[in-house]
Amino acid sequence: MGNWPFKSRSCSGPLILRHVSWARGGRAAAMLLAVGLVVGLALLLWAWRCCLGSAGSWTAKAGPRQPWGLVLWHRLVLWVLGLAVDLQRQHLEQVSKDGQQSQERLLLELLEGAGAAAPDLATFRKHYPLAQPGSDGAEPPASPAPRPGSWALLWSCFAAGSLLQGPVLYLDVLGRAYPEALSPRGTARFSWARSCALPAAAWPLPTLYCTPEGAGTVPSRAVALYLQLLFALRERALRALEAGLASELYDALDILRASWEGLAQDLARGRLSAQLELPEGTRHQLEGLLVPDTARAAELRAECARGWDGIARRLWPRLQVVVAAEPSGEQLYGEALRASVCQGLPFYCPFYGAAGALLGMNLWPEQPDSRYLLCPGWAFCEFLPVGPGAEGPPEAVLLAELREGQEYELVLTAKAGPLRCRVGEVLKVAGFHNHCPMVGPVRRLSQTLSVRGEGVPEERFYRSLRRAVAMWPGARLVDYVCAESGLLGASSGACAPHYQVFVELRGVRDLSEAQRYKLDQCLQEDFPVYRTFRFKGSIGPVRLHLVAAGAFRELRDTASPPGPMARVLRERRPLHFIQSRVIS
The missing domain is CATH 3.30.300.20 (K homology (KH) domain)
Incomplete structure (x- = not known):
């Protein structure tokens, strides 16, 4: 159910794109059809708002609805996103061939305040001094993407370099590697954020998740993970476990180890434990989504009594993949999950980000070691060589000057900031796709004894x-x-x-x-x-x-x-x- 409704007919590599048929009729015909798409999608989004409410609240409305309604809507949105995927992949393929030009365009945007008419690197470095590690402004402020409204969501799915380019491509990569991972309500999300617990991927496809948004915005992280685990346990047919960080999934499954009897009782009663400290409105909202399920509670008790090795696949027999970020410092949790509760499951980390900026994508989920294509149109980057052969004062190099096997300290420049910021992240160049590097994070300089x-x-x-x-x-x-x-x-x-x-x-x-x-x-x-x-x-x-x-x-x-x-x-x-x- 969860795979894309259509796929590229020719796919000799992960980024080889087919040219969609309407593009062959010329630019005018393409623009005309694009207008038609905009109108059609606007109607779809209007129906979405009427039937499902705002993004992320669909779970509250889905209970009384017939299952076919949810499935039909899910496949319809997948079809729309499938149209956007071809455009976004084509754009990413092009910019990865012309990475230096993309960086120069960003450089020119940064120099607008300095009155520069050309992307002059000397002027840029004079106007934006290099901040030393630990100095004020040495890390650009995290700027999470604002949650788009209906029209912004519609346009962003198709606009090149948009906020949703990464999430749309992520859904495509995930669906190609694990065809059932995009099933409706087939993903359990474990994450805690007081303002908005929905990941970026949920903006274009909120029906992907079985965990309600309200469960991740409660005041306590421990309570949030407990609630998300409870709603995940209701869905025996889960295909994916997703977490913002490996430690969040690790802690959620550790709650399973410590509180499985309480979870089984909540499942059987269809009510939340009185010991959970929750705002009354949130408790009422979440309990409205629960129904007593004594059979699932009994299954949970039986599987926990058998032990913890491989319990994820025993509780969710159709589970295909674990999606979780494993940045530096989180390696221990990933290893512990693979060795015990998530035995036999592949792990996939889709994004690479630093200092609040999304910088790259992992387009190769089948690779055991995560590598990320640095997307040159997303942020202006410089690199300070470190390690052997990098003695003396560091001199920043650009994306086109990177060498395979070399380690570099990352330097980012935000449009809102006055400095070129050393974010304290060391990357290693693992290879190249077209003319853009594939990198892997090595260490955080602030975490050196x-x-x-x-x-x-x-x-x-x-x-x-x-x-x-x-x-x-x-x-x-x-x-x-x-x-x-x-x-x-x-x-x-x-x-x-x-x-x-x-x-x-x-x-x-x-x-x-x-x-x-x-x-x-x-x-x-x-x-x-x-x-x-x-x-x-x-x-x-x-x-x-x-x-x-x-x-x-x-x-x-x-x-x-x-x-x-x-x-x-x-x-x-x-x-x-x-x-x-x-x-x-």
Whole structure:
């Protein structure tokens, strides 16, 4: 049901496009038919508003409706989006061939305030100074796309370079790789946002989701994930699990582990637990969507009693894919999901973004390692070479100058900002599609441990930590964070600067001092500079602390706004929170 109503007849590669028949009749005929499409789509959107209400609230109206009505509407919207897909793919294919020209057009737009008549790079760099990491304005303000109204939605689906170009292409890529993933109400969404819990993909296709919007906008993140899990459990025929971050899906399925009896009771009664703290209006609205389902509640109890490995596919037998972002710092959650509750399911991360800007798309969901085509028409980017061969003061290069295999620090320039902003994200060029790079995020510079300039990046620290945990019999790493001792102030004592590491483990209750010292030994073996400082005594030994079960989920619940997990804490408030959960 969920696949596109029509597909390209010729598809020798992921971006090879067919020319739609109306384009052959000439530009005038194309424009005439485009006007007809606009009028027809306007009528469709008018019907959408009348029948389903505003985008995202369709669930509240869908209950009394016959199932065929929902399916018919869903396929109709898919057909409309299918028309837009060909145009958007054609546009993306063209700009990926002329990436430098697209960047020059953006550069000229940025220089309008400087009175430049041509995309002059020297004038741009003089007008927009390069911000140093950590300076004011060093990260452009996040600017989430505004939620479009009916006419804006209609136009954006077809307009080149629009806010909805990424979501429309994402739906196409997902539907091609997993044909049933676009079934009506076939996707469960796990995410928390107080203002709007709908992802961008829901704007053109809200009937894709079985989780009501109100479930993601409640005041508490933990309650939001519980509610979204409850509505997901109602739909046995789910095809996809989707989350803004891997940690959100991880925490939602951890709630399943901890609260499955309460979830089963809510399913059987068709009512929400009185223990959930909810605004009265929200509770009334959500309970109006529930009906008692004792059979599904019994199935949930039986599957949870069998254990947790592979439970996602046992609860939802038709599940095809997990869609979740795994930025730096979220690797641990993706690994834990693949190893246990989501065993056997492919994972797909569709977008790459930084500092609130959407920068690239993953058009190859079948690849095990996510790679993203940098879309040159979406943001003006520069790149500072890092790593081997990048000694000396960094000199920014442009998109056309990138080299395969090289790592670069990303620099973005926002039209609203006065600076070229170093966002602290390091990318590696994995290859090229046409003339545009395919990149993968490597690390966040802000997540580097360094008390004497030794520079231990987060992804390499994680490898050392996993190696140490493997030396602790029976232990399994659940979560961790680090902090530099200087953040503790006088409470860190009079010893040399050192790392404070907080871990949550399963399988062990405590560790001996010799076992804790294994982490320091692994760091010395993996980082010669660190070993030198330890030998001199200018860096003290790692101090390792065990925290109570669930401490890190509570930490994420208190984060505002929610974002990728910080592995190196830079603020005292989260550090004091996790210190208060230390048990050993």
